[in-house]
Amino acid sequence: MxxxxxxxxxxxxxxxxxxxxxxxxxxxxxxxxxxxxxxxxRERVGAPAVVxxxxxxxxxxxxxxxxxxxxxSRRLDELATTAPGLAAERRALxxxxxxxxxxxxxxxxxxxxxxxxELLGHIGEAVEGLxxxxxxxxxxxxxxxxxxxxxxxxxxxxxxxxxxAHLEQSGLNALPIVAxxxxxxxxxxxxxxxxxLAGYGASLYTVNLxxxxxxxxxxxxxTAILMAGRTASAFTAQIGAMxxxxxxxxxxxxxLSPLELLVLPRVFALLIALPILTFVAMLSGILGGAVVxxxxxxxxxxxxxxxxQENIALRHFLVGMAKAPLFAFLIAVIGCLEGxxxxxxxxxxxERTTSSVVQSIFVVxxxxxxxxxxxxxxxx
Numbered sequence: 001m002x003x004x005x006x007x008x009x010x011x012x013x014x015x016x017x018x019x020x021x022x023x024x025x026x027x028x029x030x031x032x033x034x035x036x037x038x039x040x041x042r043e044r045v046g047a048p049a050v051v052x053x054x055x056x057x058x059x060x061x062x063x064x065x066x067x068x069x070x071x072x073s074r075r076l077d078e079l080a081t082t083a084p085g086l087a088a089e090r091r092a093l094x095x096x097x098x099x100x101x102x103x104x105x106x107x108x109x110x111x112x113x114x115x116x117x118e119l120l121g122h123i124g125e126a127v128e129g130l131x132x133x134x135x136x137x138x139x140x141x142x143x144x145x146x147x148x149x150x151x152x153x154x155x156x157x158x159x160x161x162x163x164x165a166h167l168e169q170s171g172l173n174a175l176p177i178v179a180x181x182x183x184x185x186x187x188x189x190x191x192x193x194x195x196x197l198a199g200y201g202a203s204l205y206t207v208n209l210x211x212x213x214x215x216x217x218x219x220x221x222x223t224a225i226l227m228a229g230r231t232a233s234a235f236t237a238q239i240g241a242m243x244x245x246x247x248x249x250x251x252x253x254x255x256l257s258p259l260e261l262l263v264l265p266r267v268f269a270l271l272i273a274l275p276i277l278t279f280v281a282m283l284s285g286i287l288g289g290a291v292v293x294x295x296x297x298x299x300x301x302x303x304x305x306x307x308x309q310e311n312i313a314l315r316h317f318l319v320g321m322a323k324a325p326l327f328a329f330l331i332a333v334i335g336c337l338e339g340x341x342x343x344x345x346x347x348x349x350x351e352r353t354t355s356s357v358v359q360s361i362f363v364v365x366x367x368x369x370x371x372x373x374x375x376x377x378x379x380x
């Protein structure tokens with residue numbers, strides 16, 4: 001038979017703190033009735049002098065939670081231990097609910113942080129994310145180099161078929177766009193140089209401008225940026241799709257190394273393709289400048305080549321070509337690393353592909369700027 005729950009306040013002698021007489025059925029069926037009373041008494045009661053629980057009837061977890069809210073988990077745990085006439089099952093339930101709710105703090109209203117604090121927080125998150133990316137990239141570079149060292153003495157483990165396929169995809173298929181883009185940029189640089197230098201009577205130095213810019217900087221930089229947007233994204237999408245389809249887990253289950261199977265052929269292919277494409281980019285850029293010089297400055301091909309031979313040292317060509325393997329290695333590693341970060345969703349593939357392109361272009365431009373400053377200070 002159900003008994004209506006109640007809370008009666010008792011005036012304890014010798015203290016102003018009121019006591020409580022708790023009785024009836026404290027169950028889920030009476031929760032709506034009890035909850036407003038508990039909320040009203042919670043602020044006034046504080047630590048009651050006397051709490052009597054002997055009249056407590058039926059009890060479930062909803063009623064026990066209300067008692068914890070009213071009396072506090074520590075006070076209720078003491079009462080459950082010392083209260084006379086309290087049934088063992090109710091005592092155990094009160095103690096269990098009290099201990100479970102002991103770590104649950106009451107929700108607090110927090111003030112909205114200031115705009116400056118939010119801005120500094122976002123800056124801190126961005127710096128921390130950048131640091132984590134750098135650490136992950138350095139770790140993956142170490143794994144890749146260790147795999148290369150372990151693989152080179154064993155020619156039977158070389159993946160020549162995969163290397164040829166990636167070399168075609170990364171190098172041969174990219175040749176037209178690299179040649180066309182650098183030809184047009186070379187023509188633009190020559191036209192701008194001719195326009196500006198004509199005011200100083202130094203139009204002849206347009207040849208030097210085109211040759212210096214493409215041999216040292218533009219040839220390798222434009223090629224690396226194109227490879228970052230074209231090849232790094234392809235590497236990320238390919239490995240990311242395999243990661244989403246759990247194909248990489250299957251490779252590991254077969255006892256094979258994903259680094260050896262997926263990463264190293266792509267790295268070697270780009271190490272071969274990017275220097276070749278850089279050489280083609282240098283020739284195309286210089287050719288574009290030659291066309292503009294022939295049409296706008298009346299500098300024929302013979303004079304153009306003669307100026308190049310007399311004024312442009314071989315070291316400028318070597319400086320540009322020396323950057324190509326480093327850029328190729330970083331672009332391939334970043335593209336493969338972002339592919340391994342893909343989770344099981346299609347959206348993750350797109351996010352990681354975008355991230356690989358951005359990171360590759362950023363790293364290429366940063367290293368090129370540092371190399372330019374270093375070489376300028378060294379007089380090279």
